[in-house]
Amino acid sequence: MTIRFYLHTYQRTDGNRPIYLDVRWGRGTAAGDTESRLRTSSGQSCHPKNWNEDKQRIKSAETGYAKANNKLADLERNAGRLIEQAELDGTILTAEDLLAQLQLVKPTKRKPVTPKPVAVPATVRTLADVYADWKSAYRARLAAKTLSNPQGLISRLAEWRPTQPAVPQEFQPDAHGRCRPLEDFCTWLVEEARLNGKNGTKRERGLYNNTISSYLKQLRKLLKFERLPADWIEDSFSEEIERDPLTFEEVMQLYRHEPLEIKEGSTNYTPRRHVRDVFVFNCLTGPRYSDLVRLKPSDLTLETFKAEDGSKRQVPVLAYDQQKIKRDKTKVRVALDPIAYEIWQRYKGKLPVPSNKHMVATIKILCRAAGLKRKVTHVRGRGAERISREVELWQVVSCHSARYTFITLQFEGGADVVFIQDSVGHANLNTTRGYLKTRLKDRHTSTLAAFDRLRQDQDA
Structure with a gap:
């Protein structure tokens, strides 16, 4: 039994040639020793320069090569199976029978052929x-x-x-x-x-x-x-994007802003004051959006702490299980700022958190109305191109900006980076360091101070 594919000499107007199937097998006719042979179109075609004669397959340069090669492989496998089954059954398999059972052509009315039931080839999984x-x-x-x-x-x-x-x-x-x-x-x-x-x-x-x-x-x-190799795929596109957190003054400016409400009854109606309060609360506590949605009244407890002067005071502490893909759960604990505690009490621990998409859209509107128009540089990559544009702060604010703001404000306020890590539930300290941002003026002051110290050492 020999099964092969070859390009027909006929060339179409688009330059492609049909791919033919050539099958030979023995003892296929009533004569007994005569070899049977079937040559017919496979239904596929390709350009001659994209045909691999040794492998009898289409090269990857041809559009749609994978799907066509899969059909050729199915055709080759089905032809071999039908011939082997006929030999095992001791039945005579003619070229016409094989052609009909491969379903490449329909039997003519003049010479009807009743194909034997065969298993339908499995469709290719996309x-x-x-x-x-x-x-x-x-x-x-x-x-x-x-x-x-x-x-x-x-x-x-x-x-x-x-x-x-x-x-x-x-x-x-x-x-x-x-x-x-x-x-x-x-x-x-x-x-x-x-x-x-x-x-x-x-x-x-x-x-x-x-x-x-x-x-x-x-x-x-x-x-x-799908149990296929995947680690070979290299990601050369991923890049770090420096986000712009809000300053403490900007958070308070947003909190003091009294937004104009849209008409009640609209399909996208959510009181804007609710969105403002939720975002400010997020800036002062730092949970992820998925954790913010799941907060409940029982997540807040009043804990007694001893102050530096020896007196005791009760501090509201938010303690929640952060939601991760992994099954291990981490308990996150963060003390509430008085404004955050005021917001929590206002809603009795049931924060009116809207959908992520609606919250982002509303926060941009509120930040713009509150006057958060500080110029920031927004840099993104598209392939090898770097796209830099100067925009106003409200244009790049998102739900995750609140988490960045909390971490940055804690760092600028003097909190230890390890304590910040515990307050936001990062498993790795380097993850927390990646969030830390210092204001531009602080960077300039630090740079100039370093050179001043070097000059003083040189003069001494």
């Missing part, structure tokens, strides 16, 4: 199928937000190649350690992909590097779930 299985497998262990993270990757892959679903096997390296589909996808993300603006309009060509980095992270996760 990355969307893998994601659906991964989501189902982890739905009881991961939060809804975590389960939805890979959806962005799946949507982008569909935009990148609408007519050809992405399959896990094509995101594997070749003999030289390269993966052409992954390279093409990343290039498309940098150069062609666009962000969705308001009302469905398109804006800003190309995605930022950290967004691409998140897609690579999700791709590795799905490949590992």
Whole structure:
């Protein structure tokens, strides 16, 4: 039995040639010793320069090569199985029977052929199928937000190649350690992909590097779930972004601001004073948004501390279990500033935390109305390009800005970095150090003071 594929001599107008299947096997006719042979189109085609004669497969330079090669492999496997089954059953398998059972053509009315029942080849699993299985497998262990993270990757892959679903096997390296589909996808993300603006309009060509980095992270996760190598994928896009925390004066300025409420009954109505209070509380306590949502009245206790003068005083302490993907839980404890305690009592421990998206949009409106228009430099990367723009502070404020603000204010107020680490629940001290920001004027003062000391030493 011999099974091979070859390019037909016929060339189409687009330069492609059809790929033919050539199968030979013995004792296939009533004559007994005559060899049977089937030559027919496989239904696939490619350009001659992209055909690998030795491997009898399409090279990766051809668009859609992975899907076409999978169909050739299925065809080769099914043909061999049908011939071997006929030999085991002792039945005669003609070229016409084999052609009909491979389902490459339909039997003609003149010569009907009743194909024997065969197992239908399994369909190729796409990355969307893998994601659906991964989501189902982890739905009881991961939060809804975590389960939805890979959806962005799946949507982008569909935009990148609408007519050809992405399959896990094509995101594997070749003999030289390269993966052409992954390279093409990343290039498309940098150069062609666009962000969705308001009302469905398109804006800003190309995605930022950290967004691409998140897609690579999700791709590795799905490949590992499919039991395919994934550690070879290098993330050269991830980059640190320096966020801009609020000063203590700006936090108080926002807290004193009395916002104008939107009309009650609107679909997006949430009292803006509630959002203001929640954000200020977050700036003075530092929990993640996921932990902020889960706070409850019983998380606050009054603890007795001994002051420096020997007197005793009661201090409100917020103690909560931070929500992480890992199963180990960390108890975070942070003493409440009087303003934070006032906000907590105002809502009796039931903070009116809106959705993350609604909170970000409202906070920007409130910060702008409160006059938080300090100029900050916003730097992002898109491929090798660095995009720097000067914006007002309110434009870059987000829910996570509150956590950055808390850590920075604690550091500037003289708190020990280890105590700050305990107050925000970081497992690694370096993570806390990455959050620490010092104001520009403090950096300048420190730099000039260092040179002044050197000059004094030299003069002495």
